[in-house]
Amino acid sequence: MADPLLPGPLWLAGCGNMAGAMLARWIEEGIDPAHVSVIRPSGRPIGEGVRVTTDYPEDEVPAIVLLGMKPYQLDVVADALAPILDEETILVSILAGVELASLRMRFPVPRTIIRAMPNLPVRLGKGVIGLFSDSDDLAARNLTTGLMAPLGHAEWFDDETLFNLVTTLAGSGPALVYRFIDALAEGGAKLGFPKDRALHLALATVEGAAILARSANTDPSELARQVTSPGGTTEAGLKVLDSDGALSDLVVRTLEASRRRSLEIAAEARRKE
Template structure:
């Protein structure tokens, strides 16, 4: 039976935290597990009744291959994988920092190579997936768009450097937000709330605020103003966050550190 999200077999090369999150999201979105194979040296099961192999399957040609191992494993994987790929195979890489040029050098056969940068909420179909490709194949790009959009919000970049910056924002961003949630809960605990209650309230608050930001036609700065009454408790807290532009400076330095590391990883991949 045809799969509405897949034109043929899907192989995942590796299945760590991000790969398994994408896989869970795809199964929830309706991908047939029988159309998926996971290749991982350990052979460890991934659930959903999905076939797991220690070597590339010999009984099919993949329509899509997702590189989901660690970036440092690229040169160990490429010699085995590259010869079995077809010109019509769409190669999708979620390897942070590994540029299109580096992928093409190792996988010359596929007509379409796509870089994707998902984040962990794809597991709940609430993720963000940045996409970049130098391929002009409209049909292939549309197919990738549909597959990634089933995980949440998918957005293409025309410039690879902007794709990498977008990846720093959305790929690493959840970790930064989790730290902020933790900081809010810890501060409330230090002021007297029980630990568990402080964590629950901070998490629930962020979930509601994120929904409000996503659905509102107003920007976050305006929404913050709407929450804050003149001379009130919210304004008092915002005065601390806004003092000396310290929050904006901290976040800018955080994103720059992520982008800088992405550039370093790209250089490492180019060197091989």
């Protein structure tokens, strides 16, 4: 990705795991680190050439700001950052659950505010990034789309309620997959595999299955049927997962818990301190 996609300085207000993964991918794809400033209280370095400060730079006005801190830090960040931004600054928030109205309440000047919900595979360019904005600035939206493209599959949503579900499904999804990989490896170890070999086989199995599911011209349930021979070993295992809808019910309850927490964060953010 070439720097012409950046119309000016890029600031990251906070740089946790997700924002750090996005930044690392952007730099790999060609953004000049000299055009990036990371503002974080710790002042810990990010990478070669990236300016890291504990306060907001006074020598420039950012073209794009990524809110990459934790949602509970929103008010502290907004108090210091909001007065710096101008109308043309594109504000991108990856704060789970924090609605656009809550952002506009704290950042009244920028014309374009965009909510983005990435997941951790953005680090490899294999992420999912949901996007939502009430801005009709087509240039700003296109610029943001271009910025997100190297991170993986970027998709715009017209409905904020639907966008919020991206947090639940795609944002939390990798952690659920990692838990399944752990469980698959642990199950193999309990059956007698050495732990390291069980994990290696589990990882390779999930990787291959995901690639096939993505490329196949059929749905996952049909792929599962193709793997399952009547009276065979796979059928015996699936009977356990499918008994009384055990797996489906567990996943739905897991996603619902994630969604409830997103709604709680949204409610907390509406109450400006």
